[in-house]
Amino acid sequence: MKFRKMHGLGNDFVILDQKQIKHGMLTNAQIRYICDRHLGVGCDQLVVLEPSSVADIFARFYNGDGSESDACGNATRCAADIIMKEQGSQSCTIETGAGVLNCMRADEGMVTVDMGAPVSVGNLDLTEDPLDSPTTVDMGNPHCVFFVDNVEDIDVETLGSAVENNALFPGRTNVEFVEIINDTKMRQRTWERGAGITLACGSGACAVAVAGLNAGKTARKVEVELDGGALFIELAENDHVLMTGPIAYVFDGEIKDL
Numbered sequence: 001m002k003f004r005k006m007h008g009l010g011n012d013f014v015i016l017d018q019k020q021i022k023h024g025m026l027t028n029a030q031i032r033y034i035c036d037r038h039l040g041v042g043c044d045q046l047v048v049l050e051p052s053s054v055a056d057i058f059a060r061f062y063n064g065d066g067s068e069s070d071a072c073g074n075a076t077r078c079a080a081d082i083i084m085k086e087q088g089s090q091s092c093t094i095e096t097g098a099g100v101l102n103c104m105r106a107d108e109g110m111v112t113v114d115m116g117a118p119v120s121v122g123n124l125d126l127t128e129d130p131l132d133s134p135t136t137v138d139m140g141n142p143h144c145v146f147f148v149d150n151v152e153d154i155d156v157e158t159l160g161s162a163v164e165n166n167a168l169f170p171g172r173t174n175v176e177f178v179e180i181i182n183d184t185k186m187r188q189r190t191w192e193r194g195a196g197i198t199l200a201c202g203s204g205a206c207a208v209a210v211a212g213l214n215a216g217k218t219a220r221k222v223e224v225e226l227d228g229g230a231l232f233i234e235l236a237e238n239d240h241v242l243m244t245g246p247i248a249y250v251f252d253g254e255i256k257d258l
Contacts, residue, residue: 001258002254003041003254003255007250010228011201013046014041014042015047026046031046041253044195047062048062055095055100057079059075063192063195073113076096081247084105111246113202114242117238119138120138121214126163129162143176143204143208156189156191164191174193177189180217183218184218185224186218186224188204188205188225199227200226200231205231205243209224210235
């Protein structure tokens, strides 16, 4: 089974191409093995590219614990770059569990993905949590956004894990801790559902931009600084969220035994 290792700002992926050659559905144990950084290839998420009847491909996303996610912004950019190179095109469409996403080339080798409009935006009162009440944003996958004074002071692992598994989120949630630098720049650290701390989260950056605008803290165009680098988010007038950022190829390989 051949694979490609890629990353977007350090958020890394093992990508399996099953558009023509079908290997069948992977088991939870096989997914966890591939994602394991000691025993397998190692990655934050596993991405499987499959045929689609409504787009250029269907992208299926799995977290490191074997659970499936409907959306992954950084992985979508990586998949888009693969497809656009194969097609020799400047744009492509990718079907995901969150819908069909339009992707296109951007300046300086970056890729833009129209992540669509937020499914929902709301506020919660987590009375047992030491932080202020968060904003919830559903970008096809759930996010819980906390605005903090200094993101470097936050124990991301302890608080992120607690919020992810809070009873208010029966399907668990991604958690973002965000510091407002100014109205066009934000600093984000992420605890990803099923993956833990990651260097970047694309759908999370979209969520924090939506939460910032919704709270009157930021403008429609923002730079979101993550541990692995910067993403550029634009909230269009039609409420669609445009995410632009880099991608990188690491290596290709082959998995002999699963």
